[in-house]
Amino acid sequence: MASTEAAGVTPTPAAPKSRKSVTGTRRTVAVLFLLPALVLLGALVVYPIGYSVVRSFYDQSGDGFAGFDNYEALFTDDGIRTALKNNVIWVVFAPTVATALGLIFAVLTERVRWGTAFKLVIFMPMAISMLAAGIIFRLVYDQDPDKGVANAVWVGVHDTFAQASAFPKAHPGRESPLEAAPGGGFITKATVSAGTPVSLPLVGVAPDQMPDDAKKAVPAKADPSGITGTTWQDFTRGKGVGTLGGVDASELGYAGMKIEAVKGGEVVASTTAADDGTFTLPAAAEGAQLRLPPDNFKEPYNGVDWLGPSLVTPAIIASYIWMWAGFAMVLIAAGLAGIPRDLLEAARVDGANEWQVFRRVTVPLLAPVLAVVTVTLMINVLKVFDLVFIIAPGSSQDDANVLALELYRKGFSEDQPGIASAIAVFLLLLVIPVMWFNIRRLRREVRR
Amino acid sequence: MRSTSSKNRTSRAARAAAAVLAGALAVSLTACGGDDDSGGNGNEQGGTGQETGNTVTLPKLDGESLEVAAVWTGAEQANFKQVLAEFEKRTGAKVTFVPAQDPIINFLGSKVAGGQPPDIAMLPQPGAIKQAVDKKWAKPLGADAIKELQENYSPGWQNIGKVDNRQYGVYYKAANKSLIWYNNQVFENAGATEPKTWDELLATAQTVYDSGVTPFSVGGAEGWTLTDWFENIYLSQAGPEKYDQLAKHEIKWTDPSVKDALTTLAQVWGKKDYVAGGATGALQTDFPASVTQVFTGGDQPKAAMVYEGDFAQVNIVQAKAKVGTDAKVFPFPTVGDTAPVVSGGDAAVILQDSKAAQALATWLASPDAATIQAKLGGYLSPNKNVDNSAYPNEVQQKIAKALIDSGDDFRFDMSDQAPQAFGGTPGKGEWKALQDFLKNPTDIAGTQAKLEADAAAAYGN
Numbered sequence: 001m002a003s004t005e006a007a008g009v010t011p012t013p014a015a016p017k018s019r020k021s022v023t024g025t026r027r028t029v030a031v032l033f034l035l036p037a038l039v040l041l042g043a044l045v046v047y048p049i050g051y052s053v054v055r056s057f058y059d060q061s062g063d064g065f066a067g068f069d070n071y072e073a074l075f076t077d078d079g080i081r082t083a084l085k086n087n088v089i090w091v092v093f094a095p096t097v098a099t100a101l102g103l104i105f106a107v108l109t110e111r112v113r114w115g116t117a118f119k120l121v122i123f124m125p126m127a128i129s130m131l132a133a134g135i136i137f138r139l140v141y142d143q144d145p146d147k148g149v150a151n152a153v154w155v156g157v158h159d160t161f162a163q164a165s166a167f168p169k170a171h172p173g174r175e176s177p178l179e180a181a182p183g184g185g186f187i188t189k190a191t192v193s194a195g196t197p198v199s200l201p202l203v204g205v206a207p208d209q210m211p212d213d214a215k216k217a218v219p220a221k222a223d224p225s226g227i228t229g230t231t232w233q234d235f236t237r238g239k240g241v242g243t244l245g246g247v248d249a250s251e252l253g254y255a256g257m258k259i260e261a262v263k264g265g266e267v268v269a270s271t272t273a274a275d276d277g278t279f280t281l282p283a284a285a286e287g288a289q290l291r292l293p294p295d296n297f298k299e300p301y302n303g304v305d306w307l308g309p310s311l312v313t314p315a316i317i318a319s320y321i322w323m324w325a326g327f328a329m330v331l332i333a334a335g336l337a338g339i340p341r342d343l344l345e346a347a348r349v350d351g352a353n354e355w356q357v358f359r360r361v362t363v364p365l366l367a368p369v370l371a372v373v374t375v376t377l378m379i380n381v382l383k384v385f386d387l388v389f390i391i392a393p394g395s396s397q398d399d400a401n402v403l404a405l406e407l408y409r410k411g412f413s414e415d416q417p418g419i420a421s422a423i424a425v426f427l428l429l430l431v432i433p434v435m436w437f438n439i440r441r442l443r444r445e446v447r448r
Numbered sequence: 449m450r451s452t453s454s455k456n457r458t459s460r461a462a463r464a465a466a467a468v469l470a471g472a473l474a475v476s477l478t479a480c481g482g483d484d485d486s487g488g489n490g491n492e493q494g495g496t497g498q499e500t501g502n503t504v505t506l507p508k509l510d511g512e513s514l515e516v517a518a519v520w521t522g523a524e525q526a527n528f529k530q531v532l533a534e535f536e537k538r539t540g541a542k543v544t545f546v547p548a549q550d551p552i553i554n555f556l557g558s559k560v561a562g563g564q565p566p567d568i569a570m571l572p573q574p575g576a577i578k579q580a581v582d583k584k585w586a587k588p589l590g591a592d593a594i595k596e597l598q599e600n601y602s603p604g605w606q607n608i609g610k611v612d613n614r615q616y617g618v619y620y621k622a623a624n625k626s627l628i629w630y631n632n633q634v635f636e637n638a639g640a641t642e643p644k645t646w647d648e649l650l651a652t653a654q655t656v657y658d659s660g661v662t663p664f665s666v667g668g669a670e671g672w673t674l675t676d677w678f679e680n681i682y683l684s685q686a687g688p689e690k691y692d693q694l695a696k697h698e699i700k701w702t703d704p705s706v707k708d709a710l711t712t713l714a715q716v717w718g719k720k721d722y723v724a725g726g727a728t729g730a731l732q733t734d735f736p737a738s739v740t741q742v743f744t745g746g747d748q749p750k751a752a753m754v755y756e757g758d759f760a761q762v763n764i765v766q767a768k769a770k771v772g773t774d775a776k777v778f779p780f781p782t783v784g785d786t787a788p789v790v791s792g793g794d795a796a797v798i799l800q801d802s803k804a805a806q807a808l809a810t811w812l813a814s815p816d817a818a819t820i821q822a823k824l825g826g827y828l829s830p831n832k833n834v835d836n837s838a839y840p841n842e843v844q845q846k847i848a849k850a851l852i853d854s855g856d857d858f859r860f861d862m863s864d865q866a867p868q869a870f871g872g873t874p875g876k877g878e879w880k881a882l883q884d885f886l887k888n889p890t891d892i893a894g895t896q897a898k899l900e901a902d903a904a905a906a907y908g909n
Contacts, residue, residue, distance in 0.1 A: 079876075143725060143732045169721055173658055204721075206660030208748050235658055237637050305728050393669035395731035395883045398875040412554060413873050 049428065056421035070422035080423070082398065083406040086313050090320075090384060090402060095377035098321045099370055102328025106336050107358060109329070119333065123326035130323070134390030137319035141306035141391065151303030158301050165298035166211050166256055173203040173234055175244060184294030187262065191287050195222050198229030198290060201245055202254070205233055210252055217253035217277040219246075227281040231257045231273050231292070253277020258296055261285035307392065309399040316391050316400060320384065328373045335369030336362070368445065375438045382431055403427055503833075504596060504814035509541035512804040517546040517556065518570035518794065527824040534820055535811045541804050551868070553579055556799070560585055565799040568808055571617065572794050573864040573872075574608050580797060581611040587801040589615045589809055596813040604856035605830045609795050617795030618813045621821075622830040624851045625676050625757035625790045625861060626780035629764065631742050632773065634661050634752040642778040646681075649781045650715060653722060656752045664716060665751035666723050667738030668730040668886050671879020675863040675871065676790065677755055678882060680780045682709040683788035683859050695862045697907040701899035710885065710892045712783060718889030724751035727887045736763045743769035755780070757792065758828055758847045772843045779850055789854035792861045793830060822848075870906035877902045 059066040074080050105122055109115035125133065142148030145155040172178040172186060178200060181187035192198050197220040210233070217232035232253045234245065257273040261281050269285045281290075306315045339362065347357045363370075385404035392400035403423055411420030520528055525545065532543040546566050548555040553576045559565045565585065571577050580586040589597070594615050597606055601619070609617030628649075635641070635652075638659035643649040653663035667673040683691045686705040693699045694706070716722055723730050724741060733741070739760045741750040744767050754760065764775045780788055796812045798805045811817050818829035822838040832852050839845045851858065863871030863878055870877035878899060885895040 143729050169660070171658075203658035204660055206748055209660070235660070237659075302726075302729075307732055308728060393732045393734065394671060394874040394879070395669050398880065401875075409873070409875075413551065414869050414876070415554065 052421045052424045052428075055417060056425050058418055060416055060418055062417065066418060070418045071426075073419050074422055074426060077419075079398065079401060079409075080403075080406055083401040083403045086400065086402050087382065089313055090317060090381045091378055094317050094320050094324075094381045094384075095374045097317075098324045098377055099328045099332075099374045101321065101325040102330075102332050102373065103363075103366070103370065105325065105329040106332040107362065109333065110336060119326075119329065122329055125323045126326050128323070130386040131390060133319060133323050134387045137316075137322075137387070138391050138393075140319075141315055143303065143305065143307070145303050148303075148306070150306055155301055155303045158303075162301065165296055165300075166209075167202070167205050167254060167296050168209070168299050170202040170205045170233075170254075170297055173201060173244070176201060177245065178202070178292070181291055181294075185292050185297065187291040188289050191289055192227050192229070192261070192285065194227055194283055194286050195224045197222055198227065199245060199247070200229060200231035200257075200259070200290065200292065201234030202231070202292075203233065203235045205254075207237070211255045213275050214252045214255040214277075215275040216249070217247045217251050220278045220280075223280065226283050227261070227285045227290075229259075229279055229290070230277045231259065231279065232277040258293055260291045260293055261288035262291045263288040267291075307396055309396050312392050312396045312400040316387050319391060320381070320387055324377060324380070328377065331373050332366060332369055335366050339365045368441070372438065372441060375434055375441075378434050379431055379438075382427060382434075502816065504811060504816055506535075506539050506807050506811060507803060509539040509804045509807060512539075512541040512802070514541055514543045514568065514802075514804050514808055515546050515566035516543060516568045516570070516796075516808070517548045517552070517559070517566040519548050519550050519552050519572070520570075521547070523824075523826060527821050527827065530824065531812075531817050531820050534817070535808060538811075539804075539807060541807070543808065551872075552576070556580070556585065557583075560799070567800045567802065567805040568796050568798055570620065570794040571797050572792070574617075574795075574860060575865055575867065577609065577617045577795060577797055578611050580799070581616055585799050586611075586616045587798045587805075589618070589798065590806040593618065593806055593809040593813060596810045600813060600815055600831045600833045602830075602832055602856050604858060608860050617797050618809050619793045619795045619830050620812045620818070621794040622828045622851060623757045623759060623792040624828060624847050625792055626680050626788050626850075627757060627760070627777050627847065628753050628755045628780060629739070629742065629760055629775055629777050630753040631749055631769075632776045633747060634659070634749060635776075637661075637747060638752075640752075642776075643781050644787075646684075646712065646781050646783040653716070653753075657721065661748065662721060662724045662751045663753055664723050665733070665738045665742050665754040666717070666730040666886065667733050667735040667754075667756075668727075668883055669732050669734040671874060671883055672863065672872075673735055673738065673756060674882035674886060675878050676757070676861065678709060678713060679790050679859075679862045680755075680788045681712050681783050682706070682862075683790060684780070684783040684786060685709055685712060687784065688857065688859055691859050691862065695859075695865045697866075697903055697909060701903055702896045706896055706899070707892055710895060713885075714889040714892065717886050723886075727889075730886060731883060736766070739763035740767040743767040743775055758844070759826075761843070762826065772841060777843055777846070786857065789850065789858040790861055791830075791851060791858045792864060866903070867906040870903050877906060 055062065056070050057066060057068075058064065059069070105119070109118050109122075112118065128136075139147060140149050141151075143151060145151040172180075177188055177190065177198075178186040179189055186200075186202070188198070188200070199219075217230055220228040220230045222228065230247060230253065232247060232251050234248075234251060236248050236250055253276040254273055255275040255277070257277070257279075259271050259273060259279055259281070260267045261269040261284070263285075268288055269281045271279050271281050273279045305311065343361055343365070344357055347361045352360065383404050384402055385408065388397075388400050388402050388405050389408070397405075404427065407420050407423040407427070410416040410423065516532065518525075518528065525547070529545055532545065535541070536543055548569070552569065552571060556565060556569055560583075569580075571580065577586065597609075597615065597618055605619050605622075606615065609615060609619055630642075634656060638656045638661065640652045640655045640659075641648075643652045656663045666677075679691075682694070682705070685708060686694075690699065690703075690705050694701070694703070699705075717727070724738075725733060730738075735756070739754050739756065740763055742752065742754045743749065743764055761771050761775075764771055769775045780790075782788075796809055798809055813831070815831050815833040815835075818831045818834045819838045821827045822829055822834055823840060825840045825844065828844075828848050828851060830851065834848075836845050836849055836852075839848050865871070866878065871879075873879065881895055881898045881902060884898070885891065888894075
């Protein structure tokens with residue numbers, strides 16, 4: 001084992017050969033004093049680990065020996081495989097990004113006057129429990145732009161470039177003269193002719209979404225020299241449609257609705273409805289069908305589906321980084337303080353620019369600290385549970401699954417303690433090499 | 449599935465808080481409800497005892513002590529403790545409430561393994577009672593308790609507490625899961641009326657949609673709300689016999705009756721703009737939010753109707769809406785021949801047999817006990833001898849009446865009867881299959897195939 005190897009090369013004095021140590025304590029006395037700690041460690045750490053290992057070889061009820069069946073399930077069960085895949089993504093991305101950000105923050109804060117205040121702010125998320133952070137981010141990523149700040153920003157940016165339409169969700173009511181047009185929008189079933197006013201009633205626009213300048217709709221007057229008509233919301237509050245296909249007193253016109261006259265697939269004329277919903281088309285539209293083109297009805301942009309199956313893992317990783325970048329920063333900043341300034345100065349005197357100093361001097365000198373931070377975060381990431389458990393909604397928990405969560409699900413909600421123990425043992429095996437690396441590095445640090 | 453007893457982590461804390469509100473509301477409603485004999489001001493310590501008649505004979509149990517485990521929190525727990533207090537007063541025994549965690553069967557497992565099981569536990573599902581019997585934890589009821597049960601409960605409610613023809617469970621608390629709650633203001637604005645049949649429901653939905661409000665809110669982030677939708681449609685459309693067969697997996701999920709039910713369901717789930725937030729939005733809406741979004745937002749809430757059981761009241765109160773005026777309710781409409789009544793509930797099961805435990809089970813089966821908690825609100829009893837006027841408000845009375853009137857035609861929540869891996873695990877089995885169906889309501893055959901594959905694995909046949 002590592003400890004014996006390390007002990008072999010250790011320059012500290014070798015263990016005394018006599019029964020008495022340097023301080024003159026008898027070994028029995030030493031054992032006596034160590035006993036409480038050993039008992040506690042044994043009962044609380046060694047025994048549970050041992051029991052988990054044993055349990056992982058037994059079946060669901062715990063009565064029958066199952067051999068390696070539970071371990072086989074580890075690699076055949078779909079849920080566990082997704083969890084494994086996600087764990088790999090977590091281990092690769094979360095620690096590296098958090099460390100990189102921590103490094104950048106540490107180096108930059110060293111140079112600004114309010115560095116400490118800045119560090120304090122970055123470090124602050126560490127003071128929040130994972131559970132609370134999870135609840136916060138569940139809200140941040142909420143689909144509804146009115147609730148989730150991520151989508152609020154995203155939709156805000158999107159809508160500055162692409163205007164939403166005025167009449168989303170408008171649709172023909174019962175027995176409507178309109179039908180859905182191929183390619184979106186709505187089209188009249190019959191052709192229009194001059195002298196007969198056309199009515200284009202729709203329903204379904206929420207009152208608070210009607211354009212502000214919409215006025216009470218009025219029936220269009222017949223005009224033998226052109227096509228006239230009205231397009232309006234054929235719905236009276238509290239009364240339903242009122243007169244079906246007819247303009248009622250309190251119904252509003254669709255101000256600004258675009259109307260096209262289509263003949264044989266070609267747009268021959270187009271216009272926009274007035275505030276009271278009336279419109280006039282030239283005589284050229286005689287015999288055409290009237291179409292309300294689809295851009296009248298474009299759905300409002302609803303933002304990104306952050307917690308949907310494809311983005312849920314990156315989204316949760318981002319929240320993890322929000323928490324832990326501060327931790328990385330503080331450790332790296334401590335390491336940074338220990339770098340001899342004269343080395344940096346020497347590099348600058350030799351004509352290196354700031355990037356070169358950072359890349360060729362600072363980072364190599366910080367390498368041990370960076371490694372420790374990354375490895376610590378890796379251990380931390382392997383057992384990530386709370387963030388995933390809380391942020392992922394039930395419908396995408398499967399897609400966000402990680403081993404620790406699957407362990408919990410198998411053990412406590414599916415009543416499969418055998419498989420859960422196998423996952424626990426597997427996690428332990430994954431953590432051991434990382435731990436070993438960390439311990440070895442620490443020993444080397446001590447020796448230096 | 450899932451009765452009020454916290455089934456999921458997200459809603460538990462919220463519900464605890466809301467349950468307090470519900471309790472407060474219930475008390476205030478009693479106070480102003482004009483229901484003279486219930487006497488809203490008679491609720492001081494121990495006062496409830498005098499109001500209820502003494503219909504049950506209990507032995508003297510001075511010096512005995514008992515433990516009762518249940519997952520209830522907040523007001524629900526406080527109210528139940530009043531029922532226990534009355535038992536203490538009448539018998540002289542001492543009863544301790546042990547707060548348990550979900551799933552309670554696992555909680556009990558560790559208690560039994562530790563050699564200290566509670567004397568009585570409240571188990572939410574028939575499946576859990578069977579499990580407890582199979583593991584030899586549960587003890588059958590004695591003659592007194594059975595007599596009390598037979599006097600007060602319809603055979604249907606007795607039978608779901610039986611395993612292998614022996615009576616183990618007393619269903620103390622029930623849930624009516626065949627209700628649709630709606631925003632009264634929206635219905636008035638749209639000129640919509642309460643539907644009685646599925647076609648009328650669709651017409652109402654269309655009217656609401658025409659008025660510019662999305663008709664339905666679906667809490668799809670949690671699969672149990674979706675299974676409840678399906679169960680109501682299936683029970684009404686395919687009938688109770690098929691429902692029982694499907695619950696036991698005697699017919700396959702690929703059965704044509706399942707196809708019909710899913711097709712019917714798709715008339716709501718699959719229609720563009722009928723579900724608030726669309727399918728993706730609904731899949732991220734958890735149950736409390738699916739209720740509150742119907743009753744917040746003034747004239748323009750996110751949706752007009754939400755389907756769920758009587759326990760949705762807790763969330764309605766949380767949304768600062770008044771049950772009975774802002775929020776109204778109608779029974780789930782008839783899809784086939786009769787309107788469905790899907791229910792849930794918690795049954796008292798004896799884990800340590802003693803005279804005192806039997807007496808407590810008898811007490812919980814009595815109308816006296818149920819009346820105490822009914823008056824405190826937020827509670828439904830399957831006990832047919834509980835006076836309907838004991839419920840604190842009109843809505844609660846309506847719900848209780850529908851439950852009792854259904855007699856033996858009610859059916860217990862199907863997913864609660866299924867093995868947990870199929871009917872009760874987030875992201876697995878029926879929950880996941882219906883979530884996928886909500887996302888893609890045209891894929892009926894694929895959903896059926898997936899349901900059947902998962903069911904076959906979970907039932908082991």
